[in-house]
Amino acid sequence: MNTRRTRNQGNRTSNHKQGARSGAPAKPAAAPKSYTVAEPAELLAFLLKTITNKGRNSIKSMLSRGQVAVNGKAVTKHNHQLHPGQTVTIDQEKPTETKEMLGLTIVHEDDDIIVIQKDAGLLSIATGEDNELTAYRQLMEHVRLSNPKNRVYVVHRLDRDTSGVMMFAKSEAIQQSLQNSWKETVKERSYVALVEGAVKKSEGTISSWLKETSTLKMYSSPHEGDGLHAVTRYKLIQANRHFSLLEVHLETGRKNQIRVHMSDIGHPIAGDKKYGAETKAVGRLGLHARVLSFVHPTTGEILTFESAIPKTFLKYTAPAPTN
Numbered sequence: 001m002n003t004r005r006t007r008n009q010g011n012r013t014s015n016h017k018q019g020a021r022s023g024a025p026a027k028p029a030a031a032p033k034s035y036t037v038a039e040p041a042e043l044l045a046f047l048l049k050t051i052t053n054k055g056r057n058s059i060k061s062m063l064s065r066g067q068v069a070v071n072g073k074a075v076t077k078h079n080h081q082l083h084p085g086q087t088v089t090i091d092q093e094k095p096t097e098t099k100e101m102l103g104l105t106i107v108h109e110d111d112d113i114i115v116i117q118k119d120a121g122l123l124s125i126a127t128g129e130d131n132e133l134t135a136y137r138q139l140m141e142h143v144r145l146s147n148p149k150n151r152v153y154v155v156h157r158l159d160r161d162t163s164g165v166m167m168f169a170k171s172e173a174i175q176q177s178l179q180n181s182w183k184e185t186v187k188e189r190s191y192v193a194l195v196e197g198a199v200k201k202s203e204g205t206i207s208s209w210l211k212e213t214s215t216l217k218m219y220s221s222p223h224e225g226d227g228l229h230a231v232t233r234y235k236l237i238q239a240n241r242h243f244s245l246l247e248v249h250l251e252t253g254r255k256n257q258i259r260v261h262m263s264d265i266g267h268p269i270a271g272d273k274k275y276g277a278e279t280k281a282v283g284r285l286g287l288h289a290r291v292l293s294f295v296h297p298t299t300g301e302i303l304t305f306e307s308a309i310p311k312t313f314l315k316y317t318a319p320a321p322t323n
Helices: 043-050 056-064 135-143 172-180 257-264 311-316
Strands: 002-007 013-017 033-036 068-070 087-090 104-109 113-118 163-169 186-196 203-212 218-221 228-239 243-250 287-295 302-307
Touching (some): 043 068, 104 135, 113 302, 186 302, 186 311, 218 257, 228 257, 243 257, 243 311
Antiparallel strands (some): 002 013, 002 302, 068 087, 186 243, 203 218, 203 228, 228 243, 287 302
16 A cells, blocks of 8 residues: 655655665665764764764654664664764665564654554554554564664554554653644544445534443444544545445544444444444455544644555445446
């Protein structure tokens, strides 16, 4: 799947393909350069002072790609403390050294956050089994490659069978900051939903109060104020008589909110047997977190990450030929 990252600096756009890497430039490889540390300094500050022919973003990118080493060991942390006598080496031709991850792709990482593209079938966090493969566990291993004390923190979750964009924090302070101001911080959080049947209304808003049964299934209460208020807006993208593809925006972020609300209007999400779906043709849950746009907790910059609609969703909702 393609993931688009948009920053608000001059509307620059970068395209990322899952599992793809850019080819080597057609020019002679630049030899690694080494610099000796003369006085105590943080790594990023040292690089900004030492490398005068590159901008701040370029230097930060080299750090993120693992192209900077201190005494021969790759370091990605911007505030890594340097001491006199140490050697800092920059190898711009060195490919990123990362352990292969299963079911996820990192599309953005800085000192504070990690944004990933999660595949359907991968748990966000563990459900109790110590050896379960999760996004959280793999990202924890990833950040500890540069420092065994590093950690990641859950900010929000996606169901196991929901694919798409999600974010983790790299410190407890950032996690709390994001969670405490989530409604103000998130500028857009939208999904695409593949639902059963032909949705007749081109757009609509669903509002209800959600409660949870003893079997952990959510349902809408008919009584105002009885449960957590949930509001979902949807817009029809395309449909045929069997399936509809909807763009879905959350005004609230309740557990299983979209799944319950789609079932409430008589169009359960494809593959969602828990909430009344009857079809199995798609082979997965028809829900994908397509856009996450938010204010960066440290820089104040608006970051927007957009993931392509799964091809199977488009295939199953393609309008019938007219001829």
